[in-house]
Amino acid sequence: MEQRMRFWVITLIVIVCMTITMTKSKGQDNGVKWAFLIAGSKGYVNYRHQADVCHAYQVLKSGGLKDENIIVMMNDDIAYNFQNPYPGYIPNRPDGPNVYYNVPRDYTGYEATLRNFYSILRGDKKAIRRGSGKVLDTKPEDTIFIFFSGHGNTGILELPDEKVIYADKLVDTLKMKTSYKKMVIYLESCHAGSMFQGLLPRDSKIYVTTASNPYENSFAFYCPHEKSPPSPAYTVCLGDLYSISWLEDSEQIDRKTETLDEQYLKVWSRTYYTYDDQFSHVMRYGNYVNMGNYILDTYQGAGQSPENDNYHFNATPTHEHSYKRFNTTTGLVSQQDALLHYLKLKLEKASSVDKSKAQTELDDEISRRKHEDQSVHLIWKFLFGEDIRSIMMANLRSDTQPLVDDW
Template sequence: MRVKELSLLCIAFFLVSCCMGKPETAILPEAYVDAAQRSTHTNNWAVLVDASRFWFNYRHVANVLSIYRSVKRLGIPDSQIILMIADDMACNARNPRPGQVYNNANQHINVYGDDVEVDYRGYEVTVENFVRLLTGRTQNGTARSKKLLSDAGSNVLIYLTGHGGDGFLKFQDSEEITSQELADGIQQMWEKKRYNELFFMVDTCQAASLYEKFTSPNVLAVASSLVGEDSLSHHVDPSIGVYMIDRYTYYALEFLEKVQPFSKRTIGEFLQVCPKRVCISTVGVRKDLYQRDPHKVPITDFFGAIRPTRVSTERINVTLANEEDFCLDAEVDAAESVRKKDFKVIIESQFPIEFFK
């Protein structure tokens, strides 16, 4: 009996398979497949790191706070920005303007502001904490605000500034992170599906050496100087006796300050913000791991958090209830009431059926 039942089951399964076709040979409409492969970008994160201590490195704090100001202004919330600052210049005893950090001698922009949220401060800024942050291996008890909670739909901006050399970046003037460690950390991010696309930006001496060992897909990188070159500061403020900002970040900020949330400026334009005649060092770019043309990628894909939005002033029926259920009560003021004959029910499509027509 069991053999007979098994045979009948196999025959039934064969007939169903013939009617439905094999799953692996099923063909979706080409337009649908192309649209699905174009982008899986759903959210933005930023990891901004100043790895230097001491008052004479004031400019590195100004660097990272300048980028922080830009990404926050363009829509990335503090909950999705991880800010690491190795020294607190705003509260330094040498600062003649307590609680303030400027990136130019004219004091146009206080980049510290009133609402800066520093996630890792002082001696918390270590190579270990940075690598743990990237790879999602934070220690037990780490606050949620100190975690990079990105996913496979996240576009992640990583910005590093400090003192570096050929293949390394110094942290706290006492330890180093190497280009190999950076490459391994980003590879783990890719394997764990912690990013969709990643923009790596570094402003330090011999900065291009830090991205040489990258092999992970969907990574675009820019560096303020090539191997063997120094990355130079921009100008000094005589009132505090130190340099205010580095050249590359100065011109990057000058570009970003002109970008609005719905700007059409592209990453390709951003990669050209500091030619050698103004930067003095040669800006390095690595895009062989990146699939898209940077000149077709909106700058807000990394420096903002803009999503296509459909604004409707109509009532939307999302429960498929009767239209009468949505009519306003007769006692409501006539000026605010909606006449039933003018009422429109809009059902938002939950599946791209247009590709199957």
């Protein structure tokens, strides 16, 4: 009797272990791993978005994804920008490696357009205007990883051509794309959750995490401190907290064993607990219930794969310049305040000749913001009166409803 009981206990343990292993392996196949990486901004002040995307390329490339299956869209105006203290060098963290190394420039400058964005997403080669011509030409067994880093607001994301991606059209396009097995989307922007809340079905083939919920900002990270002597070499934030969190996690862990949900929880924790008074809520959308246990390798590659065409990205901080670590604060800067942070540092570092111009730029930006705040307050007062708390607006919608009805 004891032997029979022992047999069944051991059998049960084996079955449980096999189930866990199979669950973590679910989603792996012999299909092609595709990736679409988008930096949605332009200008040196928005350095961090292109740095995030370049870093993402290095993570995916070292994981075994091939250049023919990685599509990069960015303005490409920071590596050799006159304000970059080390031309051609883009670190995504203090003392970090040059993540710009060998990054494909598929769609840059005037090619980084809304038209091309949707053409790439649909896999429509004929609709592409200029650029490399690469699109998500996926087959039914292929997987797709999409990463966007840039500016957003309620229901919109901005692209370098200053046109916007509307949430309803984005989700409709995703719904119409059927020739793939599974898709993962990581989205870095303010109000990022508003792109999917109440719009993306939970029974879709798509797993989404966002840097922020529909009502809040996300945060820039690795920012130089304006009060740290000596003045730092950089006047911009090098990355974004959500993006840095998943990128650094993917570099450090075994992507053959960590799941999407395990990475989500790590990123959620780092983004929420970095500072008590400054945080955003990393969110999940789509079919996260069924896809959360899929392993990262299925979408990001395994890391140091023999299939990476002998690609050796050096993750150590070495390059031709005598690059000195600059003082940084681990405090966060709201994406909406990153421009002010930059202009203050620019003023601090300005020579006597340039100081007047830098002061004017800062004053103009502060005046513009005051004018916008006053205008919004007047509209608010007219619609709701003085006593209505701003939280009322957030409470009008449940988390199963989109924030906008009429797009």
